[in-house]
Amino acid sequence: MNYKVVLNGCSPNFSNQCSSVSAFLISSNILDREAQTLIFYNNSAAKLKLTAETPTSLLHLIEINNYEAETVLSILAELEKPNPADLYLFPGDYAGSELAVRFAYRLGGSSLAAVESLQMDQHQIKCTKGVYNGYLQGTFKLSKKPYCLSLARGILPNRDSQVIEKREAVYSDRSEERQPAYIVKRTVEKAESLNELESAKFVVAGGRGIKNKDNYLKLQTSASLLGAALGVSRPVALNGWAPLNKLIGASGAIINPEICLALAVSGSPAFFGGIEKSRKIIAINTDPQTAIVNNADVAVIDDYKAVLDELTRLIGEDKNH
Amino acid sequence: MNVLVCFKVVPDLDQLSGSDWVVDGCSRVETRFIKKMINPYDESALELALKLANPAKVSGITTNLSALTIADSGANLTLKNLRALGYQQAVRIESDAELDFAPQEIAILIAAYIRNANDFDLIIIGQQSGVGDNAKTPLLTAELMQWPCITQVTAIENDPAGNVKVTSLADEGTVTRVIKPPCVLAVGTPLPFPLCAYQPLKRSRNRPQYRLKPSAAQKLEKQHPTYRILRMLSCLNSK
Numbered sequence: 001m002n003y004k005v006v007l008n009g010c011s012p013n014f015s016n017q018c019s020s021v022s023a024f025l026i027s028s029n030i031l032d033r034e035a036q037t038l039i040f041y042n043n044s045a046a047k048l049k050l051t052a053e054t055p056t057s058l059l060h061l062i063e064i065n066n067y068e069a070e071t072v073l074s075i076l077a078e079l080e081k082p083n084p085a086d087l088y089l090f091p092g093d094y095a096g097s098e099l100a101v102r103f104a105y106r107l108g109g110s111s112l113a114a115v116e117s118l119q120m121d122q123h124q125i126k127c128t129k130g131v132y133n134g135y136l137q138g139t140f141k142l143s144k145k146p147y148c149l150s151l152a153r154g155i156l157p158n159r160d161s162q163v164i165e166k167r168e169a170v171y172s173d174r175s176e177e178r179q180p181a182y183i184v185k186r187t188v189e190k191a192e193s194l195n196e197l198e199s200a201k202f203v204v205a206g207g208r209g210i211k212n213k214d215n216y217l218k219l220q221t222s223a224s225l226l227g228a229a230l231g232v233s234r235p236v237a238l239n240g241w242a243p244l245n246k247l248i249g250a251s252g253a254i255i256n257p258e259i260c261l262a263l264a265v266s267g268s269p270a271f272f273g274g275i276e277k278s279r280k281i282i283a284i285n286t287d288p289q290t291a292i293v294n295n296a297d298v299a300v301i302d303d304y305k306a307v308l309d310e311l312t313r314l315i316g317e318d319k320n321h
Numbered sequence: 322m323n324v325l326v327c328f329k330v331v332p333d334l335d336q337l338s339g340s341d342w343v344v345d346g347c348s349r350v351e352t353r354f355i356k357k358m359i360n361p362y363d364e365s366a367l368e369l370a371l372k373l374a375n376p377a378k379v380s381g382i383t384t385n386l387s388a389l390t391i392a393d394s395g396a397n398l399t400l401k402n403l404r405a406l407g408y409q410q411a412v413r414i415e416s417d418a419e420l421d422f423a424p425q426e427i428a429i430l431i432a433a434y435i436r437n438a439n440d441f442d443l444i445i446i447g448q449q450s451g452v453g454d455n456a457k458t459p460l461l462t463a464e465l466m467q468w469p470c471i472t473q474v475t476a477i478e479n480d481p482a483g484n485v486k487v488t489s490l491a492d493e494g495t496v497t498r499v500i501k502p503p504c505v506l507a508v509g510t511p512l513p514f515p516l517c518a519y520q521p522l523k524r525s526r527n528r529p530q531y532r533l534k535p536s537a538a539q540k541l542e543k544q545h546p547t548y549r550i551l552r553m554l555s556c557l558n559s560k
Contacts, residue, residue: 008492010492010493011492011493012492012493013492067491067492067493069470069472070469070470093492094472094473094490094491094492094509095491095492097456097472098460098470098472101456101457101460101461102460102463102464102470105460105461105464106464111457113449113454113455113456113457114454114456129454130454131422131452131453131454132334132350132451132452132454133334133335133451133452133454134454135334135337135342136342136344136350138348138422180469181501182469182500182501182502182504183498183499183500184480184482184484184498184499184500184501185498185499186496186497186498186499187496187497188491188493188494188495188496188497189494189495189496189497190493190494190495234361238361244510251509251510266335268334268335291339
């Protein structure tokens with residue numbers, strides 16, 4: 001079964017795309033010397049840099065004007081339709097999740113989003129992914145080639161990463177491609193991102209139990225004193241107590257700090273999926289039955305405010321000495 | 322402008338305790354006994370459409386809002402509430418089928434409804450919903466309609482020139498596009514302060530309009546599902 005990888009070279013997270021796909025290929029045991037990576041990019045000055053970390057040795061770099069899904073889809077379908085691969089892998093970011101589904105439809109294949117693992121033989125593939133808000137893991141059998149999979153978010157780089165000594169690249173220039181007709185005007189603003197949370201070594205995460213915006217603001221002060229980045233669960237963001245870019249979980253940041261201090265968080269799978277890669281999870285909760293207490297490395301059964309006040313006091317004392 | 326928002330009433334899965342997570346022989350979990358809610362992504366879609374319509378009314382632009390669901394009669398109360406909130410049409414395609422893992426069939430029904438109505442400019446749909454976690458319905462609807470699609474939409478405004486200004490999150494930042502409809506917009510991020518939850522409801526005198534069973538033509542259009550679920554395992558206490 002041959003496969004191709006499709007990456008977005010216009011995105012600042014290109015390196016993460018490469019490492020997550022490489023890790024997935026290793027864990028699925030489907031490394032193939034003949035596999036190819038297709039990279040859409042818009043900065044020709046940086047194209048050599050794009051070839052350094054790719055998950056396959058054969059590369060096809062396609063220069064475009066800017067990343068528009070409609071443009072990329074039509075180029076991809078045009079390139080691949082005459083002789084499609086059996087399997088296409090897309091990273092689990094916004095672009096990859098969209099492309100996998102729409103590209104599969106255009107090629108008459110089957111798609112699955114947020115895939116966690118893959119088993120395949122010559123005739124079929126089986127994939128697992130989270131269902132029921134992440135409470136369950138489903139195993140799916142895909143029935144029509146080409147199989148187009150977008151990966152689950154938060155797949156971490158594999159320590160036993162493959163070494164590719166030589167890469168061979170071909171280049172295509174599609175930068176003259178017109179902007180899709182439905183777009184009258186397009187602007188991109190590099191927004192304040194979730195990257196601060198995703199790269200933090202110490203994260204304090206507040207849940208529904210913090211109860212109001214005032215407590216969120218107090219939590220912000222405490223997190224700052226502790227030297228931690230602050231994130232929140234979905235109910236906190238939905239209630240408007242915290243800005244959306246603080247959201248951790250399925251719709252927000254997938255973090256992997258050394259320590260995650262989960263305060264008044266119930267620990268629903270949608271949230272837990274965002275913190276489970278943390279090296280140590282310390283939960284502070286008044287309810288010993290809640291899911292986060294079962295899943296944490298250390299659980300403190302108490303009011304989070306009392307514990308946090310004491311913690312900040314101790315750290316303050318420590319700093320003064 | 323005519324706007325259709327597709328939504329789904331779903332079980333609040335956070336209400337299930339550990340022992341309730343029993344998978345039956347058909348790869349299903351019994352959720353009928355727990356509280357239902359509008360899928361949070363769809364709730365954001367419904368909210369965005371209301372936010373689009375209200376200022377438009379002030380500036381003299383007419384925006385007709387329609388809400389569509391594919392469900393059994395359990396969704397009627399939600400449809401009625403949406404009518405009270407300002408949706409001129411509230412439509413239910415009758416179905417008691419298990420469609421949680423059948424996004425292509427859902428998209429086919431939505432596309433058939435859009436084609437039949439033939440006057441929608443924007444279709445707004447939540448990116449995914451909790452049970453199936455398929456994340457496919459808006460994308461497949463766009464493909465079936467051969468319309469463009471913008472994902473991760475966070476804001477929609479009327480543009481003075483008669484176009485629509487759509488703000489969305491992308492991997493490279495926040496993208497703002499002024500577009501000419503038609504277009505499918507997928508909402509993938511929760512919005513703070515959902516209007517549906519806070520706006521006082523007026524009693525709706527008008528009954529929701531219900532559509533009955535999908536027509537034979539729509540059934541014929543159905544394709545074989547491209548994947549099927551084999552089994553499910555619990556992820557609880559996975560760490």
